[in-house]
Amino acid sequence: MDRDTVVAMTAEHAAEVLAIYQAGIDEGNATFETQAPAWEHFDAAKLAEHRFVAVDQDGRVLGWVAASKVSDRCAYAGVVEHSVYVHPDARGRGIARMLLDALIASTERAGVWTIQSGIFPENTASLALHQRARFRVIGTRERIGRHHGRWRDVVLIERRSPLVD
Secondary structure, X not given: OOOOEEEEOOHHHHHHHHHHHHHHHXXXXXXXXXXXXXXXXXXXXXXXXXXXXXXXXXXXXXXXXXXXXXXXXXXXXXXXXXXXXXXXXXXXXXXXXHHHHHHHHHHHHOOOOEEEEEEOOOOHHHHHHHHHOOOEEEEEEEEEEEEOOEEEEEEEEEEEOOOOO
C-alpha cells in the first residue's frame, strides 16, 4: 500500500479500533460512554456490512466508522446510526471523510435512506465534517444526559440519500 486506504473492519482490527474508541472517550467530547466495550459487544452491535477502518501503508488503523440499526421495526429498515473515530495522531489528513464516504457508499448500495447520529455541540470538528458530507442538523436535544457530572446537549444530524427512494 502506498497511501491510506479504507478496508472492511474485521476482528483483526479489534485492538486498534477499541484503542481509538477509548482515546475518543477519554477526550470527553465524543460520546456519553466512559469505556470502550469488549470486542464481542462492539462486534455484535455494529452492522458487519457497514463498518470500515482506514489503514496506513503499514496496516496500522488510523480510524474507523461503523453503523448500527436504530430499530427492529420494518419502517426503520433504511435508517442507521453511525459513529466515526480517528486516532489523534491521524487527524487533519482527511481520514474521517474517507471513512464517511465509504459508509455512505455501502449504505446506499444496501438501500439505506438515512444515516443519523448525535454529536456534542462542543465537537465542532465533527459537526463541520458532517456538514461537508451533506449531513444536516435536525435539532438539539438539550440536557439529554449527564456526562462526568454535568448535563450535556446533543446535536442531532442526518443524511438523507439522494439515491434511495
